[in-house]
Amino acid sequence: MQTCGRHSIYRVPLYRGFFVRTFKTLPVVDIAALVKDDKESAAQLRAAKDLHAACRDVGFFYAVSHGVPASITDGVLLEARQWFNLPAHVKQEISLGPETCYRGYQQLGSNVTRFDGGFQRDHHEAIDLYKEESDRDASPLHGRNQWPVQRPSFDTSLQQYADACLGVGQAIMRGIALGLGLPGDYFESPEGGGTTAESSYWVMRAIHYPPLSQGEGQLGQAASQAVAGAEVERHVQLSCGEHTDYGLLTLVNQEPHIPALQVKNAAGEWITAAPIPGSFVCNIGDMLKVYTNGLYEPTAHRVINADPSRSRVSIPFFYEPAFEAQVAPIPALVPAGSAPNFGSVRYGTHLENKVLNNFELEPQASSVGEA
Numbered sequence: 415m416q417t418c419g420r421h422s423i424y425r426v427p428l429y430r431g432f433f434v435r436t437f438k439t440l441p442v443v444d445i446a447a448l449v450k451d452d453k454e455s456a457a458q459l460r461a462a463k464d465l466h467a468a469c470r471d472v473g474f475f476y477a478v479s480h481g482v483p484a485s486i487t488d489g490v491l492l493e494a495r496q497w498f499n500l501p502a503h504v505k506q507e508i509s510l511g512p513e514t515c516y517r518g519y520q521q522l523g524s525n526v527t528r529f530d531g532g533f534q535r536d537h538h539e540a541i542d543l544y545k546e547e548s549d550r551d552a553s554p555l556h557g558r559n560q561w562p563v564q565r566p567s568f569d570t571s572l573q574q575y576a577d578a579c580l581g582v583g584q585a586i587m588r589g590i591a592l593g594l595g596l597p598g599d600y601f602e603s604p605e606g607g608g609t610t611a612e613s614s615y616w617v618m619r620a621i622h623y624p625p626l627s628q629g630e631g632q633l634g635q636a637a638s639q640a641v642a643g644a645e646v647e648r649h650v651q652l653s654c655g656e657h658t659d660y661g662l663l664t665l666v667n668q669e670p671h672i673p674a675l676q677v678k679n680a681a682g683e684w685i686t687a688a689p690i691p692g693s694f695v696c697n698i699g700d701m702l703k704v705y706t707n708g709l710y711e712p713t714a715h716r717v718i719n720a721d722p723s724r725s726r727v728s729i730p731f732f733y734e735p736a737f738e739a740q741v742a743p744i745p746a747l748v749p750a751g752s753a754p755n756f757g758s759v760r761y762g763t764h765l766e767n768k769v770l771n772n773f774e775l776e777p778q779a780s781s782v783g784e785a
C-alpha cells in the first residue's frame with residue numbers, strides 16, 4: 415500500500431470486497447472542521463476518517479454542521495415551491511432542449527430512467543442549471559443558464575445556494591482526499607484533475623415531485639411495495655427511477671416533511687434517507703469510483719413520493735470535476751504491480767453521454783395538459 419507521508423492517517427484497505435454494504439442506516443458526518451479550518455487539524459482528520467468509512471461502506475452520508483445558514487437552504491426550497499406553483503405556460507417560457515444546452519425547465523415526465531430495452535418516465539418536473547460557459551461550440555452542454563427570472567427572489571436564492579454548495583463541496587472533497595491518505599488539496603491539484611469551487615462543472619436541479627398517484631389518487635400495488643422498500647418491476651412509475659450519479663459528490667437539500675429518497679444496500683433492501691433538518695444528504699458519483707480504482711462505489715438510489723396529499727421539493731447540487739478533468743485511478747490507490755481497474759475518462763465526455771440520453775422531450779400523451 416502506498417501512502418502519502420504525513421497525510422496517511424491509517425492504512426486504506428485496497429479491496430472493498432471486505433466491506434459488504436449491509437448498512438441499514440446512513441452515517442452522519444460532522445464536517446465543521448473541514449469547512450472552518452484552513453489548515454489540516456486533528457478535527458479535520460477525524461472528519462476525514464468518518465468520510466472515508468462512509469464512502470467505502472455506504473456511498474451515502476448526512477453532512478451536518480456544514481455552516482450554510484438555514485436562511486439559504488430553507489429559503490431556496492420555499493422559493494422553488496412557489497415557482498413550481500406558477501402556471502405551466504409561465505414555467506415553459508424557460509423550457510430546456512438542445513437549443514438551450516439542456517438548461518432550463520423540464521416538464522413532468524420529460525426526464526427518463528433508462529434500462530435495457532426501454533425507459534420509464536420519472537414523475538417529476540425540474541429546473542436544470544449548470545456552471546455557465548460561453549464557448550458554446552465546445553460542447554452541446556456549454557452555454558448560459560435559463561434562470562427562473564419570473565421570480566427574481568428565487569433566481570437570487572439559487573445563486574446564493576450554488577455559491578454556498580460550491581464551498582461545502584470543495585471542503586468535503588478535501589476531507590475525502592485526506593481520508594484516502596492524500597494531501598487535502600489533491601483533487602484541486604493538476605494531477606488530481608484541477609477541480610475547485612471555481613472550476614467545478616457543477617449542476618444544480620430544483621425538483622418538484624407531485625404525489626405519485628395512480629388511478630384515482632391511489633398508489634398502484636407495485637408502487638406501494640416500492641414505498642415500503644421492495645424491489646419492483648422496472649415499468650412501475652416512480653418519482654425518480656433507480657440510478658447512480660455521474661460525478662464526484664451530490665449534496666441533496668430536501669424538504670423536511672416527506673421521507674422519499676431511498677438508498678439500496680448490498681442485500682437489495684431500500685433504506686430510506688429520511689430528512690434530517692440542517693443536513694445535506696450526500697452521495698458519491700461515478701468519478702470517485704474511477705479515482706479510487708473501485709474502492710468507493712456509487713450507490714443506487716431512487717425517489718418515491720408516497721404522500722398522496724403533498725408534493726415534495728428537493729434541490730440536489732452536484733459538485734463535479736472540471737469539464738476538462740482527465741479522471742483516472744489515483745496511482746497511490748492502485749496496488750503495486752497491478753494494472754489500474756479503469757482507464758482515463760474526460761469528465762465532460764462522460765457527462766455529455768449521460769445528459770444527452772436523459773430526456774424524452776416529446777410531450778407525454780397523458781400528463782401534459784395544462785400548457
Ligand SMILES: O=C(O)CCC(=O)C(=O)O
Nearest residue numbers: 659666668675717728730
Ligand atoms: O430528490 C432527491 O432526493 C434525489 C434526486 C436524485 O437522486 C438526483 O437528482 O440525482
Ligand SMILES: [Fe+2]
Nearest residue numbers: 657658659715
Ligand atoms: Fe441521484
